[in-house]
Amino acid sequence: MTTNRLLPEGFENLEPFVGYWVRDTNNERWKQRSLASMEDIRSFYDAMLARAEDAITHLDKFPLDQMPEDAERLFKLLLAIAHAAMAVEIHGQPRARNAKLRNDLNVTQGPWPFGGVRNGGDHQKTIGNKEVG
Amino acid sequence: MNDMTIGAGIEEAGAKESFTLAAGLSTEPVPVDSYISPDFFELERKRVFGRAWLFVGRVDQLPEENSYFVKEIDICKASVLVTRNEAGKVQAFHNVCSHRGNLVVNDDCGTKKRFRCEYHNWTYQNDGALIGVPDQKNFFNLDKKKCGLTPIATGVWEGWIFVNMQREPEISLEEFLGPYGKAYAGVPFGEDHETLVIEARFNANWKLIMDAFAESYHVPAIHPGTLAPGFANPVHNKYARPLSGNTFGLHAAWSAYGNPEYAPPPDSEVERIACKIDTGGLLGSDVNDEVLRLRAHPAINPTKESCWSADVTSIFPNFNIDYSTGGYWTHEFWPLSRDATHWILTIRIPKASSVRHRLQLEHYAARWAEIVLEDVTNCERIQKGLESGAKDVMILQDGEFMIRHMQETLRKWVNAETVADAMK
Ligand code: FES
Ligand SMILES: [Fe+2]
Numbered sequence: 353m354t355t356n357r358l359l360p361e362g363f364e365n366l367e368p369f370v371g372y373w374v375r376d377t378n379n380e381r382w383k384q385r386s387l388a389s390m391e392d393i394r395s396f397y398d399a400m401l402a403r404a405e406d407a408i409t410h411l412d413k414f415p416l417d418q419m420p421e422d423a424e425r426l427f428k429l430l431l432a433i434a435h436a437a438m439a440v441e442i443h444g445q446p447r448a449r450n451a452k453l454r455n456d457l458n459v460t461q462g463p464w465p466f467g468g469v470r471n472g473g474d475h476q477k478t479i480g481n482k483e484v485g
Numbered sequence: 486m487n488d489m490t491i492g493a494g495i496e497e498a499g500a501k502e503s504f505t506l507a508a509g510l511s512t513e514p515v516p517v518d519s520y521i522s523p524d525f526f527e528l529e530r531k532r533v534f535g536r537a538w539l540f541v542g543r544v545d546q547l548p549e550e551n552s553y554f555v556k557e558i559d560i561c562k563a564s565v566l567v568t569r570n571e572a573g574k575v576q577a578f579h580n581v582c583s584h585r586g587n588l589v590v591n592d593d594c595g596t597k598k599r600f601r602c603e604y605h606n607w608t609y610q611n612d613g614a615l616i617g618v619p620d621q622k623n624f625f626n627l628d629k630k631k632c633g634l635t636p637i638a639t640g641v642w643e644g645w646i647f648v649n650m651q652r653e654p655e656i657s658l659e660e661f662l663g664p665y666g667k668a669y670a671g672v673p674f675g676e677d678h679e680t681l682v683i684e685a686r687f688n689a690n691w692k693l694i695m696d697a698f699a700e701s702y703h704v705p706a707i708h709p710g711t712l713a714p715g716f717a718n719p720v721h722n723k724y725a726r727p728l729s730g731n732t733f734g735l736h737a738a739w740s741a742y743g744n745p746e747y748a749p750p751p752d753s754e755v756e757r758i759a760c761k762i763d764t765g766g767l768l769g770s771d772v773n774d775e776v777l778r779l780r781a782h783p784a785i786n787p788t789k790e791s792c793w794s795a796d797v798t799s800i801f802p803n804f805n806i807d808y809s810t811g812g813y814w815t816h817e818f819w820p821l822s823r824d825a826t827h828w829i830l831t832i833r834i835p836k837a838s839s840v841r842h843r844l845q846l847e848h849y850a851a852r853w854a855e856i857v858l859e860d861v862t863n864c865e866r867i868q869k870g871l872e873s874g875a876k877d878v879m880i881l882q883d884g885e886f887m888i889r890h891m892q893e894t895l896r897k898w899v900n901a902e903t904v905a906d907a908m909k
Contacts, residue, residue, distance in 0.1 A: 442852075
């Protein structure tokens with residue numbers, strides 16, 4: 353089942369957010385949100401929140417790591433709302449108080465799937481993950 | 486919720502014995518030179534990291550025969566190769582070739598029985614033996630038996646792998662862990678967990694970030710949105726006081742309060758969606774079998790409060806194992822220099838089982854990343870403050886007993902000529 357649509361049918365209204373918010377890893381989603389303006393975070397948050405339950409219902413039809421491309425995009429978009437929530441629901445600003453985004457702080461391995469895996473760039477290996485590899 | 490179930494009395498002064506006095510610690514102000522003095526740092530390098538047992542990884546990182554991983558320990562200027570051979574033996578070596586000293590293994594981890602140095606192709610087995618030397622005849626009386634990889638003293642406790650950089654360790658891992666090792670033996674770790682890793686490198690002394698996990702006093706101020714709602718309660722535990730605190734020789738632990746009344750605020754709609762399943766502690770899961778087994782262990786939540794959320798346990802000098810209702814997490818606080826640190830936070834959580842569960846894990850990871858950012862930026866500010874020389878001492882309250890214990894232990898190790906003296 354392949355399709356050229358960006359998102360599954362019925363989720364067209366979220367397509368304007370795909371370019372910025374659909375990212376492959378936890379770390380990238382976190383950084384995108386940290387760099388965004390509060391206004392942009394808010395508009396993504398409002399639009400995605402309104403469709404979050406629908407998205408979960410749609411995505412539940414597929415195995416977590418084997419979704420058609422359009423569904424996978426929707427999944428990543430859904431995951432980004434967790435980050436938007438940090439800004440909207442917790443901080444009331446794009447980042448933690450008194451904090452700037454920094455390159456020396458990273459989620460080097462996020463939860464499976466679409467969490468991202470640590471690569472050879474950092475030699476301080478800790479616990480390996482058999483599943484992601 | 487009645488008072489009995491939410492740690493009645495933690496707010497009243499004197500309702501609990503002082504952790505500081507119970508541990509036999511001083512109550513005086515504590516000198517701050519250990520965070521800024523270059524001389525102290527050199528002594529830490531030699532006498533603490535050079536002589537203590539250091540955490541390098543967990544046996545899960547060696548999932549099968551012939552698995553290996555490499556751990557860089559910058560403070561000891563060591564590249565450490567940790568292997569598991571066919572017989573299951575875990576052994577660490579200096580990742581250094583006996584020919585002319587090149588690093589032998591250049592990737593992070595994998596499965597290999599043999600390692601070939603890329604400079605001149607000397608080859609070693611994963612038990613350290615040198616088994617191949619090209620053009621061996623052109624050497625002078627080369628005794629291959631004497632030219633294996635240099636082993637590093639290695640010990641495994643409850644699946645955690647430790648090394649000791651002394652050629653002949655003055656103290657065994659068992660003695661080193663002492664009462665801690667006995668108290669926490671057999672704590673059940675969750676099965677089929679997956680790993681979340683957050684790493685930060687920042688400009689502050691390694692102990693400043695360690696201190697931030699030694700107490701919860703700072704939680705309401707530094708983490709008002711991310712942590713405070715779950716770890717303090719405006720009525721029952723406004724200042725996020727610990728539930729218990731203990732020392733175990735070189736090591737120490739405290740139990741964190743968890744606000745039993747915590748629920749996502751009404752306008753936290755994403756949190757509500759994400760936590761529809763598996764609700765419970767802010768960073769945790771609900772009371773499932775795994776949590777019940779954990780709570781049943783005598784060392785965990787030792788005062789057996791129902792408002793317990795996590796135990797933070799600190800293994801000297803730079804490793805924390807924290808047991809919580811949502812899995813467990815570890816911290817490695819590695820010094821890079823006197824005022825630079827590599828902090829590795831490894832969180833083990835149940836693997837995503839549904840889309841909603843996966844969203845919850847993303848929310849959990851996102852929250853942790855915010856907490857880490859809050860702590861890192863704060864540590865850099867403290868380093869600046871201390872470097873100014875404005876203060877010679879810090880003033881610690883009872884909930885900060887673990888910082889005091891660490892400072893006293895550290896000073897013993899730094900001042901002692903032998904480990905036996907340090908252990909007195
Ligand atoms: S240095 Fe390793 S083979 Fe020469
Ligand atoms: Fe903190």
